[in-house]
Amino acid sequence: MxxxxxxxxxxxxxxxxxxxxxxxxxxxxxxxxxxTADRFVEAFDAEDLTQALRQRAEGGVAGGGAPLSVYVHIPFCDSVCYYCACNKVITKHHERAAEYLDALDTEINLIVQRTRPGQPVSQLHFGGGSPTFLSDAELQRVVDSLKRAFFIDERTEMSIEIDPRTVTPQRLAHCRSLGFNRISFGVQDFDPQVQVAVHRVQSFESVRELMRSARELGFKSINADLIYGLPRQTPQTMARTVQQIGELRPDRIALYSYAHLPQRFKPQRRIVADELPSAAQRVAMLGDAIAGFLGRGYHYIGMDHFALPDDSLAIAKRQGRLHRNFQGYSTQPDCDLVGLGVSSIGKVGANYYQNAKTLDEYYDALRQGQLPVQRGIALTxxxxxxxxxxxxxxxxxxxxxxxxxxxxxxxxxxxxxxxxxxxxxxxxxxxxxxxxxxxxxxxxxxxxxxxxxxxxxxxxxxxxxxxxxxxxx
Ligand code: SF4
Known part of the structure; x- marks a missing residue:
């Protein structure tokens, strides 16, 4: 290196x-x-999604044969990160995953009944929460269910979000054997003081080891997520994190801005507001980080994102083929997206939808044999x-x-x-x-x-x- x-x-x-x-x-x-998702309305329901899926299956106006993307939301996490604004369930009870996977199976079946089985999937993404909350056997179970329902092969871009605290090189090897070929590490910041302030402690060395393993295992693209604007971050600590990430050389870097909204997101109430960097410090950190990544050979993709010049995102940007979906920037053309799991968002034809946001509502709908759609919108x-x-x-x-x-x-x-x-x-x-x-x-x-x-x-x-x-x- x-x-x-x-x-x-x-x-x-x-x-x-x-x-x-x-x-x-x-x-x-x-x-x-x-x-944006806050414009979705409850008048859009399971029946509307059913109709859109059927039209897609018939190659009608709602799909017209658009490629298919699938997102699977695994909501569970072992412990809470104080900056978190995701839809997640914090629990140490790993046995709770079994009921969730049963529900996911039901949802997958309901989707397939309304489309055609065996549709090719160009992009499959596991996000959360923490997908790696699941055991190896549980991850295998979800992937097997998806492979029975859809056509997924080595051409499918299969990506998974990794919480470095919950995986080992052996677990990464298992993900690779399931077909995952892209991987995203939640890093956020390497400074020990910042990690304590946000309740997410993971050493640089452990992330370095995992990234090295991921590379040896042949993952095609490795992403690292960072956040600026966290408590106890300063331009100096941020510069150090940028340097350390530069040493690890992930193919892609996402640098998000922390938005402190404790009224909306309960975990953020545990962040000490006095420890947050000032507006001037935030601007300095962002400017320095951009300079740091560009100086290390990364290309600026767009808002928050950087990639090495030979990464497919950088190539798509140069060729004017960049797209944007719920996972951020993408090389995939305008796909339909089936969102599976609690709170997942999907898009079929000119319609967006979102699933129920709580586990109780999600399970309830599926028990009644209904798609768990809570709201959506038909685009004008x-x-x-x-x-x-x-x-x-x-x-x-x-x-x-x-x-x-x-x-x-x-x-x-x-x-x-x-x-x-x-x-x-x-x-x-x-x-x-x-x-x-x-x-x-x-x-x-x-x-x-x-x-x-x-x-x-x-x-x-x-x-x-x-x-x-x-x-x-
Ligand atoms: S940031 Fe990720 S790992 Fe942390 S609580 Fe939120 S969803 Fe879970």
């Missing part, structure tokens, strides 16, 4: 002046979907158009008017006259460049790309509840 220990090359990273940050740092969604033509605009900005940082006009039969300057006016202050601030035929997000504008996308979000325009979203930086 000696080649990877070289110090970072100096790179020029655009700086977002604090005055601009204050002006444009509004609360905003991350646009893993549009409309305007939603589909705005989704295309927002995804182009979030993925490529560029919107070509002609491509939208041809695909959606509108005139950009007429349809989006108000929005293009609203972009003027951002153009004057150097965050976007507006020409007759395109919108280009500048290097500085990437810091606030969510704010650029928000201009096109019709649902937000009259929204009074934006504080519910995490801060942009």
């Amino acid at each position: 000696s080649a990877t220990l070289a110090p970072a090359r100096e790179v020029d990273v655009p700086v977002l002046p604090e005055a601009l940050l204050r002006r444009f740092d509004a609360p905003g969604p991350r646009y893993t979907s549009y409309p 033509r305007d939603d589909v158009l705005r989704r295309a605009v927002i995804m182009a900005l979030m993925c490529q940082g560029r919107l070509e008017f002609e491509s939208i006009e041809l695909a959606h039969l509108i005139k950009m300057r007429e349809y989006f006259a108000r929005e293009l006016d609203a972009l003027q202050p951002m153009a004057e601030a150097g965050l976007v460049e507006l020409s007759d035929d395109a919108i280009q997000v500048t290097a500085t504008g990437w810091y606030v790309v969510r704010a650029v996308a928000m201009v096109f979000d019709r649902w937000l325009q009259s929204d009074k509840l934006r504080e519910r979203f995490s801060r942009i930086i």
Whole structure:
């Protein structure tokens, strides 16, 4: 690994002046979907999803043969991380997994009855919670069920989120033998003081050992998740974590901003607010981290994400083929997504849906032989158009008017006259460049790309509840 220990090359990273940050740092969604999940309504129910699945099976308007992606949510974790905003169940009782896996089997059967068995899956993702809360035998059971229901082979991108505290190199080997070929490590921060403050202690050495094993086992892509803005983090501790991650050389790095919303997320009430870094420190940490990763040869993919130049995400970005879904950036074209498990979100044709958010409700629906859908939304033509605009900005940082006009039969300057006016202050601030035929997000504008996308979000325009979203930086 000696080649990877070289110090970072100096790179020029655009700086977002604090005055601009204050002006444009509004609360905003991350646009893993549009409309965002908080717009889903209970009027969309299991019957609507059934209809969408049947239309997909018939190759009708709701699917039209779109490739299929599957997400499996495993909600359990052994202990709570104080920054956590995920839908999870904290328990030491591993026997609780058995009932959950029974329910997952029922849900998979209900889905298959409404589509065709054996549909090819291009992307399968296990997330949580902690998928590695499951034992090896339990993981095998879920994968076997999925393989009976869908067509999954070595061409399927199979990824799993790993809590390094719950796995060994032997467990990674088991995941690989099940067919997982991509792996994501929850690292967050290596500083011991920060780890204590967020109740997630895991040594650099253990993560290094696991990543080395993952590489030897032939996982095609290794991702590391980091968070900035955590308690006791300083630009100095963050720089050290960035350096350590640089040494481990994962193929992808996701660097998320911590949003402190203790009223909404109970575990966050255990974080000492006085220990959180200041806004200026957060900006410094983000700028330094970006410089650190770029200086170590990573490419900037988009909001929060970096990848080595030969990683498929970096290649897709260069070729203008980047997409965005509920798991973040993706190389997969516009897939339908079947979300399995409590609180999972899915997309079938021009419909989004979300499953029941509590285990009781989830089990209850399945006991009655119903899909556990709690809410969703059928997209209008305007939603589909705005989704295309927002995804182009979030993925490529560029919107070509002609491509939208041809695909959606509108005139950009007429349809989006108000929005293009609203972009003027951002153009004057150097965050976007507006020409007759395109919108280009500048290097500085990437810091606030969510704010650029928000201009096109019709649902937000009259929204009074934006504080519910995490801060942009
Ligand atoms: S951050 Fe992940 S491991 Fe920690 S409590 Fe939340 S879901 Fe569980």
